[in-house]
Amino acid sequence: MTATTTIPPVPGQPADRLRWAVVDSWTITRRELAHWIRQPVQIVLGLLFPIMVVLMFGYLFGGGMAVPGGGDYREFLMPGMYAMTMLFGIEASYAAVATDASRGITDRFRAMPMAGSAVVVGRSVADLLHAALGLAVMVGCGLAVGWRWHGGLTAALAGFGLLLLLRFAVLWIGIYLALLLRNPEALVALQILVWPVLFLSNALVSPETMPGWLGVLAELNPLSATVSATRDLFDNPGWGGGSWLGRYAVPLALGWPILLTAIFLPLSVRLYRRLDR
Template sequence: MSVTAPPGPRTPLERLRWAAVDGWTITRRDLVHWTRQPGLIVVGLLFPVMMVLMFGYLFGGGMMVPGVPGAGGDGYREFLMPGMFAMTMLFGVETTMLAVTTDAARGVTDRFRSMPIAPSAVVVGRSVADMLNSALGLAVMLLCGLAVGWRAGGGVGPTLLAVGLLLLLRFALLWVGVWLGLVFQSTGAVTAVQILVWPLGFLSNAFVAPGTMPGWLGAIAEWNPLSATASATRELFQNPGWGGETWIAENALPMAVVWPLLIIAVFFPLSVRRYRRLGR
């Protein structure tokens, strides 16, 4: 007696539906892990809040930002919050990398690759789960900002656009985390990435104006993709900014779109290529 395997999807529409269903299955797996390990999620959500309290109140009174009226104190917190929103998106890199490396170390990734599922399902499911996590984290940060006196004065449209730019940055950095996780496949490498994330985040305009830095260092900070998103969201939220006169500072809004798209264009195909080559 012979058994004939059911034919796979043939048309583009069938393949798309197949990929979407399998991707959502992987996403649900990650959501179930959240419910079983809520402590990790809570710590991840509270860490940026602790950063806001530390910089906003512990250091904020002594922070003076050129062009920001009322800094430090309340004026600095108005300047700080958009930068912290962007920093929260950056912190997600290590979260994504840890999830990918953990699956690889436990053999979960190999089992997924041996199953009759869409080749893109694992990567798509991982990205959807991380974006849901990031949206939750951003919502918590927005509430935290309101609690410390931050306000979005640009209206509903600009506010939604600012939130969209922040999530676009997170989506771009997500692929950096996926690629790093697939390349190193070791939970120990996450520590090295965590160490590198901090200089990348601080070397921006998230906390201080690049104009207060030495010239060469300020130029690097201005061209940091994080700085473009932070400056663009300050503009959209109508929060005080440092008012740089360089080209990159004056074009922060378009660059907040260009930088993430460039990152996606580089790391998305690298991630897909690396996943397909696992085990070779």
Template sequence: MSTSIAPVMPRTPVERLRWAFSDARIVAGRELIHWVRNPVVILNTLLFPLVMVMLFGYVFGSAMTVAGGGDYREFLMPGMFGQTMVFGVISTVYAVSLNAARGVTDRFRSMPTSSFGVLMGRAVADMLTSTLDLVILVLCGFLVGWRVRNGIGPALAAVGLLLLLRFALIWVGICMGLRLTPEGAGAAWMPLFPLTLLANTFVSPQLMPGWLQVVAEWNPLSAVVLACRELFGNPGLAGQSWPAQHALELAIAWPLLIIVIFLPLSVRRYRRLNR
């Protein structure tokens, strides 16, 4: 007759942290195996930004103007990088909601696992795939004529800002995914698309009407994109407003604020699921 032995639960903060990171590694590995076995999902997430780059770069690019002058393709690419990071929320929302609908989340919750560790595993997996998305999009940018003008150091800092934005929005996606059905998650792109347009992704806010310019300049995506343009050395008139003059600070502050708000909300929602 076999006897099951319950695992010893961690008591000290160090043990809890080690427990959480161990669970995160296992969950992240599980998610990555799913990506490898179903690469079509990654291709679908890449298809839209690649089509947009070609469309705006070659079809509309000749008719677009950049406030302050400069090549539109170089103006466009940091905006496309930022938009891709935002649209990554869609895959996060859908994957989390699908796991909840299929009972995967309930199975994790029935095990002696760390709530934070399970969600961090999801975040790590999404960060790895988002990094791959960004690398492929950067290579596509080089093909259409985009260039880095300020050297490798500032360019890596810009990439770090983009990934920080993605990491912050992962927690928004997890929080939404734990509340939505897979059908509802499929419509997550609807509020995100205007959010990425009401920013400096495709046109300078200085070319927008006055009230819309204010909305665009205070958009968190605008801060990240403008900071990336400055770090890459790409064209784009910053403007004289406070958010335009402090884009780098806001590009760090906005994602950190989002993490502080949505990470605890995600963990709380996970623990109270189905209550």
């Protein structure tokens, strides 16, 4: 007697298809979390890097930094470091998705009766959970070096929410680039491009000190909006300034990630579905 395996049909009703996609996405999320549990050293090293940067800026360079309007430099520094840590997600997403694609794992997933969006959505959920863990570690580091929020718990939670929203948006940029290039070696080129974005912002330097056109680009940087918004919500010292972009930092910190997600999420799902088998 031989046993036969029946592949379940694709659900026809929208509600059933949505439930199917959620279940499959959670399966992929669990796969990624299992990989992290089996490789704790990689996770620990990834968390230690931003802590090292905080200690370097806070204690090595902090004595020579003057905060406009006065205030503690480490309270000024930490919102920028939180936002910069969120931007590192584009590299982590790219590396994981590009590696799966180059090894044929993505093709195996596409050959299974899975929802077309499950692989990329599951990956983004896992990365967001990892980002929440990294943000918690960074907050602990900030508290240890003297950073505090002064705007109340609700405002602080809103600030943390904006940081995770930024991370969610850049995750989709990383996923899209990984599916487009499918080359893990291109991560080095991506890292070279990410660092100018990090420093062309108001995280460490005031845009008012830059040449006019460069200062405008720095203020238009989505990272700058999140940094300004979180400094306001945490009631930490900032650069000040009366520009329109500075006055509406919170709406921009919401709008930029939503716009980026609206562009790169559907592009990533469509590109995944069109990959060659």
